[in-house]
Amino acid sequence: MIGWLSASASETQITHGQRIWLYLLAVVVMLLLVAPTLIVIPMSFSDSQYLEFPPENWSLRWYRFYFSSNEWMLATRTSFAAAFLTMIVATPIGVMAAYGLHASKLPYMRLAFVMLITPMMVPVVLVAIGAFYAYVKLKILYTMTGLVLAHSILAIPLVLIVTGAALKSYDMNQENAARSLGASRFRAFMTITLPQIRFAVISSALLSFLASFDEVVIAMFISGGDNPTLTRNMFNALRDQIDPTIASISTLMILLTTLLMALAQIFGRGSSNR
């Protein structure tokens, strides 16, 4: 232990002992980053109205309530449908755009790229009220179509960035070789390029799903009626009081996100190690 404390810790010759404060600080910050979210999980199994930790009596009360509530179930179905459809819409459109921008090398390419990632930059409140206004005019307010279109423009930048990065490290000459042997560009893309960037594409799809599933502000404005999203209902419930049902929903959402992101990471890694 003493040896370790006085051993050199980095290229600057500082010893571990001299910067033990850094290690303590880092551990505390890492705990603070993870603990608050994770603590909701045991709390959701409490049978008390007041969420306590550790729960005095364990029960599935709030889960039962969630699964038997028509309102929450409708919202859950809407969220899953919207997320799935967003994935289906945004992934191909985004991959097409990423490929087009990558292969065309036109001077306007940068401009188009910037325009496609603006949904990430513009404050989401503006996107929300803009879409709200447009949807009233187009009469698609509170529809699944409207929700999916709005969520797609949030997902496209993610697809563009992830797939674009994979295309940058992909050697286009392979595709050119296929074409010089007589394959059409489409066929060359489908049989040569796509299989090699597939991990990035899958990763993009999962990110699109989550982008829609977790989105709150836009959904607050343009989802409702027959199509309220889970996040919209959760947000409204949070404004009023601390509803323990939200703890059980949160736990389920943490599970879903962790699963999807772990998958996205695995696929993402696959694409960089190829």
Add this chain to the structure above:
Amino acid sequence: MAANGMNATGLLRDEWMERMRLFGLSSPALLLVLAILVIPVGWLFYVSFVGADGTFSMENYERMIRRKSYARIFRTTFEVSLLTTGLCIIIGYPLAYFISQLPARLANLCMITVLLPFWTSLLVRTYAWLVLLQKRGLVNDWAITLGLWEEPLKIVHNMTGTLIGMVHIMLPFLILPVYGAMKAIDRDYLKAAANLGAGPTRAFWTVFFPLSMPGLIAGSLMVFVLCLGFFVTPAVLGGGKVILVSMKIVSNIELFVNWGAASALGVVLLALTVITLWIASRFLRLEQMTGGGR
């Protein structure tokens, strides 16, 4: 010769056509962004210059300058954004530094603690803090047990709660680019500095810190921009006492159905965002910022 020249122009034209066709592949995405984002926001821009009587007027902007309540909202927004950014730097930079020095396997493990909250729904994290910070919540309970304070403190539904929640949510946006920049630093520079007689502190501040600056600037500006337009966390944890620009925009529409006022605020918010991003783009490439860390 002549045939050759014609051939060359033909090839050139073909190549141009091919490039245009490829560029066309991005048109569905561009059209979608145009229809759902650009045109509606353009319309908001227009509405912000229309007065109550339906003619061109600056009244929506004049109101912002005239009314004290608007000045307060802008001040609060800047205060919250600056404080959150500052706290994120103080807390996030040392953690990024710590992780960047670990061996790869351990570093990846530690990065999970940064990525896990990054992936978790922001609503879930906001809810978690609401539960923890409430009057009978865990933080008050433990603090009283430990003797840190005697009565349950009011630490949520106010500025304190808002800042705690915002810093927690923004930290990964700062840590990821800073960590990326730190990993890219060639450690031989530090060895050289030590070799030339610089102590650890001096080597850090004159060699390592300046080299990590691009990441720090990118992360800080990213956090600042996100804070400027933030809605969910302050709306829930601020309890109506912390009113930011984005919340005023929402209430202008939900409660007062005043599109003019909401649009003008939106235009100002957008302008502030664009200016910050423009400053950011002077320091680094856009792709670096958006792709940062993923």
